[in-house]
């Protein structure tokens with residue numbers, strides 16, 4: 324028997340579009356000889372529909388879309404993920420459709436409320452396994468978080484299943500696939516059953532779904548591994564209910580996966596929101612260089628504008644590197660000097676600024692003015708072109724507040740929000756292996772905001788290797804200060820970084836969203852209070 328995984332990119336709320344895509348994949352599966360096609364979790368509504376689920380109209384529309392779709396399915400069975408209202412309770416459900424009828428429905432048992440998930444806000448849990456017979460094989464259904472616990476797979480086994488089909492909306496983060504293999508192998512060890520893992524691809528706001536659907540046999544051997552970050556119809560041959568070896572993985576470096584995740588994040592945010600293009604400030608520095616490369620790879624050069632806005636502090640090499648990159652990437656490029664506007668601002672504010680005791684001495688006020696002039700100019704171009712501004716700040720900067728409110732933080736989508744500075748460099752090197760578009764000098768220069776003479780980032784921050792490790796330990800792994808200190812960092816560095824992370828919470832609340840690629844980003848899975856007096860002790 325042959326079955327198919329519809330590894331599709333759904334759009335949240337596009338019930339008609341998602342249903343058409345599912346029908347198309349079902350028909351293609353049928354033509355390929357498959358008897359059953361499996362969609363990802365909540366494929367009909369897209370994932371996560373969030374508070375749309377609280378609207379009665381949306382829930383009713385989901386029910387109607389299911390009925391319409393069911394009527395059009397024939398010649399192949401479809402196992403589809405969808406929101407389902409029963410007895411006044413909303414469930415995260417999966418239904419089997421055959422010959423125009425819904426013949427079985429399963430309700431997700433384990434509703435995740437951790438990390439980026441809020442499913443208990445919307446859904447009631449199911450409590451029963453669901454096993455159906457097709458071509459003499461007993462299939463059981465699990466939905467995503469179900470298989471991260473022992474219970475539902477064990478119940479499926481008890482109910483007589485030969486194989487477990489898992490519908491997923493499992494977002495990407497670095498090394499997530501290894502974690503998924505590990506979890507499924509644990510379930511296989513406990514149950515002795517084979518598994519088919521169907522995951523969604525595509526991006527939804529800050530979440531990126533990598534697809535990477537796969538199958539494993541009852542011995543825990545990988546039998547199929549489908550592509551990551553791409554829609555695909557994955558065909559799986561079963562013999563006596565066990566998958567037999569088919570498409571195998573092609574190995575890719577970590578940086579390649581992350582780069583693809585960022586491109587898909589940008590492409591789907593821009594595409595699914597109907598935005599005509601993007602623009603960004605190109606400084607000759609490494610962050611805007613990488614952001615530009617990602618935008619071009621995601622959208623095509625014709626949808627991308629780069630704007631160099633030199634000031635008196637801009638080095639000649641910044642200007643020439645910006646020009647070289649814009650040329651190499653083939654994007655629209657313009658230069659708008661900011662010195663005149665900056666001088667006007669200073670004159671306009673002179674009376675007030677000079678009234679202060681430290682009068683005459685330029686400080687962060689002037690630095691931020693420059694960043695805000697640039698932000699303002701970019702927003703003007705954004706309004707005129709209808710394009711969104713991509714911000715270029717990376718995770719290290721977002722962590723310690725090394726960014727200016729309404730300045731370089733002004734924009735619609737923060738591409739590198741979850742990319743620490745050390746990874747920015749790795750991604751630049753990776754991108755250059757595919758064609759050299761970021762000049763080596765841009766990668767090798769000491770990073771500087773160029774907001775005052777001879778400024779470099781390391782003037783006020785520990786070296787990025789140290790900063791990033793402390794951020795990773797404190798923010799991504801939730802380690803205590805003493806645990807971080809035992810990793811051999813200087814106490815002053817640890818204290819300073821943690822202090823800055825706390826102090827800049829208010830900035831992050833005003834920052835645009837950006838694609839999540841680590842197991843903890845500064846988005847849905849970081850919910851610290853701004854107003855708080857708790858201090859970790861050593």
Ligand SMILES: Nc1ncnc2c1ncn2[C@@H]1O[C@H](COP(=O)(O)OP(=O)(O)OC[C@H]2O[C@@H]([n+]3cccc(C(=O)O)c3)[C@H](O)[C@@H]2O)[C@@H](O)[C@H]1O
Nearest residue numbers: 687690691694720724725726727728731771772780829853
């Ligand atoms: N809890 C709170 N709730 C709400 N607002 C709060 C606040 N605490 C301070 N504020 C306000 O926030 C504002 C201060 O923030 P902001 O104006 O952004 O400025 P601020 O954080 O003081 O300075 C910007 C920092 O970012 C660095 N920077 C800027 C630009 C680019 C780069 C780079 O290399 O990429 C680095 C720059 O060197 C400087 O250290 C003030 O108006 C302050 O009153």
Ligand SMILES: Nc1ncnc2c1ncn2[C@@H]1O[C@H](COP(=O)(O)OP(=O)(O)OP(=O)(O)O)[C@@H](O)[C@H]1O
Nearest residue numbers: 604605606608609610611631632633715731771772
């Ligand atoms: N001269 C400039 N022209 C255009 N945009 C600029 C310029 N200077 C700064 N920006 C914008 O502000 C962002 C923050 O720049 P800044 O140089 O302060 O810090 P950075 O984090 O080192 O970034 P980068 O590595 O891109 O220079 C830049 O990425 C860019 O988008």
Ligand SMILES: NC(=O)CC[C@H](N)C(=O)O
Nearest residue numbers: 435467468471492493494
């Ligand atoms: N949608 C879900 O239930 C996802 C849960 C699971 N922890 C995952 O990330 O794969």
